[in-house]
Amino acid sequence: MAAGVVGVMGIARLYQYTVSGLSVASELVLPGLIAAEDMPGVSPDVVIREGEVPGALEDVESLGPTWQVGKGRFLLEVPGILRMLLTEGREIVFATAEGVAREEATVFVSGTGFGILLHQRERIVLHASAVRVRDSAVLFCGPSGAGKSTLAAALSDAGYDLVTDDFCGIAMDADGLPWVQPDGRQLKLWQNSIDRLDMADRRAAPVRKVLEKFYVEPRAASTVALPLAAIYVLREARPPAVPGIQRPNIVDGALMVRGNAYRPAMVRRMNQQALYFQAAAAISQRAGVFTLTRELNFAKFPAVIGWLEAHWTELGLLEQAA
Amino acid sequence: MRKTYWLASYPKSGNTWFRLLVANLRRDTPVDINDIPERSGIASARGAFDSIMMFPSALLTHEECDRLRPMVYEVLAEDDLEDPDEVETKIGHTRFVKTHDSYSYNPDGSALMAGAKGADGVILIVRDPRDVAPSLANHNRTSIDEAIAFMADAASNFCGHRDRQPNQLRQQLMGWSGFAESWLSQVDIPVHLVRYEDMHADTSGVLGGALAFAGIDAAPDETVRAAGFAEFGELKKQEEERGFREAPRPKMGKGPGSFFRRGVSGGWRDELDLDQIARIERDHAPMMARLGYAPAENAAVAKSAPPTQDRIERMTG
Numbered sequence: 001m002a003a004g005v006v007g008v009m010g011i012a013r014l015y016q017y018t019v020s021g022l023s024v025a026s027e028l029v030l031p032g033l034i035a036a037e038d039m040p041g042v043s044p045d046v047v048i049r050e051g052e053v054p055g056a057l058e059d060v061e062s063l064g065p066t067w068q069v070g071k072g073r074f075l076l077e078v079p080g081i082l083r084m085l086l087t088e089g090r091e092i093v094f095a096t097a098e099g100v101a102r103e104e105a106t107v108f109v110s111g112t113g114f115g116i117l118l119h120q121r122e123r124i125v126l127h128a129s130a131v132r133v134r135d136s137a138v139l140f141c142g143p144s145g146a147g148k149s150t151l152a153a154a155l156s157d158a159g160y161d162l163v164t165d166d167f168c169g170i171a172m173d174a175d176g177l178p179w180v181q182p183d184g185r186q187l188k189l190w191q192n193s194i195d196r197l198d199m200a201d202r203r204a205a206p207v208r209k210v211l212e213k214f215y216v217e218p219r220a221a222s223t224v225a226l227p228l229a230a231i232y233v234l235r236e237a238r239p240p241a242v243p244g245i246q247r248p249n250i251v252d253g254a255l256m257v258r259g260n261a262y263r264p265a266m267v268r269r270m271n272q273q274a275l276y277f278q279a280a281a282a283i284s285q286r287a288g289v290f291t292l293t294r295e296l297n298f299a300k301f302p303a304v305i306g307w308l309e310a311h312w313t314e315l316g317l318l319e320q321a322a
Numbered sequence: 323m324r325k326t327y328w329l330a331s332y333p334k335s336g337n338t339w340f341r342l343l344v345a346n347l348r349r350d351t352p353v354d355i356n357d358i359p360e361r362s363g364i365a366s367a368r369g370a371f372d373s374i375m376m377f378p379s380a381l382l383t384h385e386e387c388d389r390l391r392p393m394v395y396e397v398l399a400e401d402d403l404e405d406p407d408e409v410e411t412k413i414g415h416t417r418f419v420k421t422h423d424s425y426s427y428n429p430d431g432s433a434l435m436a437g438a439k440g441a442d443g444v445i446l447i448v449r450d451p452r453d454v455a456p457s458l459a460n461h462n463r464t465s466i467d468e469a470i471a472f473m474a475d476a477a478s479n480f481c482g483h484r485d486r487q488p489n490q491l492r493q494q495l496m497g498w499s500g501f502a503e504s505w506l507s508q509v510d511i512p513v514h515l516v517r518y519e520d521m522h523a524d525t526s527g528v529l530g531g532a533l534a535f536a537g538i539d540a541a542p543d544e545t546v547r548a549a550g551f552a553e554f555g556e557l558k559k560q561e562e563e564r565g566f567r568e569a570p571r572p573k574m575g576k577g578p579g580s581f582f583r584r585g586v587s588g589g590w591r592d593e594l595d596l597d598q599i600a601r602i603e604r605d606h607a608p609m610m611a612r613l614g615y616a617p618a619e620n621a622a623v624a625k626s627a628p629p630t631q632d633r634i635e636r637m638t639g
Binding site: 065 | 356368369372373374375376377378379380381383386389390393394396397483484485486487488489561564565566567568569571572
């Protein structure tokens with residue numbers, strides 16, 4: 001880990017966080033992540049700093065319109081906002097575009113950047129939000145807009161602590177059991193959801209100044225790793241899909257897990273298909289993979305939470321009512 | 323060599339019907355209406371943007387997304403995605419991609435749809451605005467008057483909310499006239515015009531002509547068969563039996579609406595009142611005339627209006 005220290009030199013102030021079980025020292029304040037104690041003399045796992053970012057990599061192995069991959073390095077540009085260089089899962093260097101405040105880099109560094117960095121570390125990273133149900137974590141996966149954060153927000157108000165929002169790192173232990181590493185203390189919600197969920201009093205800073213999307217304090221957040229008990233893939237109830245919770249067969253379940261990787265294209269570009277498939281199969285066997293099909297309608301949240309609680313009782317995560 | 327053709331239409335003008343016709347080509351049985359690509363089948367889908375750019379469109383404003391969209395279409399036109407979420411509407415190596423985006427240019431002068439780098443051509447599907455209005459009202463769960471106002475509004479769009487995450491990228495429609503004008507007047511890619519009314523009159527012939535424009539040879543018996551499989555009664559029957567995932571969402575106590583509603587041309591005569599007819603004709607007179615939709619008092623003429631196809635193909639080469 002000594003190599004990670006190189007980037008620390010010359011930095012005036014560092015903020016400490018824990019992300020997916022990794023210690024992070026960041027020059028940038030990263031709202032939404034778990035703040036950690038400063039541990040003098042201990043090298044952080046990951047360093048995030050502002051600095052020079054090359055326009056291109058020298059040894060490009062694959063590339064897209066806004067990104068390049070080469071030898072343990074990943075260069076990403078969000079045109080007009082920032083560029084960042086991620087190196088071997090241990091360093092993120094960012095440079096904002098001219099005239100753009102460094103705060104604008106925050107959500108791209110802590111979300112997209114960290115998600116890709118975890119891919120570099122060969123972690124299993126799913127596009128998911130998670131809550132704590134007694135001593136386990138349950139995940140909600142789905143593409144952008146599937147309602148992951150909103151459901152996690154509603155569940156956190158119903159008494160289930162927030163574990164992660166948006167992306168979720170999973171570690172397999174020596175016995176092949178999946179564990180969920182907590183990621184965040186705050187939710188990221190659109191104003192409409194904040195209004196409908198009556199959470200205006202817990203609204204914090206905007207995710208970006210130009211967006212009506214805000215960090216929101218959950219009622220409570222969990223900061224310890226928890227065994228993964230169930231994954232729900234969110235679906236909208238539109239014909240012919242019927243509302244409810246269903247268990248797909250194990251192959252479909254494994255494919256769903258892999259398909260919900262934080263960046264499926266990263267899995268391909270970094271040749272991690274086998275890694276994901278093995279993990280997905282293990283997760284399907286050890287934990288349940290289910291589809292949760294419901295209408296996208298705030299009025300239905302109490303009913304959906306009711307289905308989930310009944311299902312958690314069935315799975316033994318919650319005890320039977322007396 | 324991969325080819326891309328946009329299927330561009332103002333909403334409720336027959337785009338889904340056309341995609342079902344394409345999907346039914348060279349099949350033994352009618353395709354399931356819920357098997358045609360949904361999320362990845364439309365240019366405004368977020369999935370392709372997010373996966374090609376590697377950062378989420380949801381963290382950008384509509385304007386920032388628009389600036390980057392040409393890059394997405396360029397990549398999609400070039401590459402076969404290795405592991406797409408869904409198959410696309412394709413025949414051989416030719417992709418047909420639905421879009422409700424008008425043809426617009428970004429502030430830097432680049433075409434939102436990436437011009438000739440995004441597609442080899444466009445099949446523009448138009449429909450009498452007097453028939454679009456009641457259909458759009460049904461789809462959006464609004465009144466017909468609201469639909470008429472929406473169609474007249476050059477700033478109207480789909481998925482343009484800023485306080486929530488719309489399920490697709492914003493689509494600027496430019497109003498009914500503006501939509502057709504934008505595609506007809508661009509000179510980046512060739513246009514093939516299809517009128518919904520002509521699809522009704524000669525489904526197989528219109529399909530064959532459109533496929534020929536896209537460089538696809540389809541024998542008349544093949545297009546006749548596809549037309550039969552995608553015949554309105556068949557689509558309606560499938561929707562009644564199993565539902566259609568693209569049907570209007572439930573709203574305020576109303577259950578899910580039906581997508582395949584009447585499937586007729588000229589239904590406006592018994593769905594619109596005189597004032598509504600007059601408003602639409604006033605709002606869209608020049609484009610209606612250009613596309614051969616005669617005003618109500620001369621409604622009989624509409625049926626014998628000369629086809630505009632030849633003129634448009636000559637115009638765009």
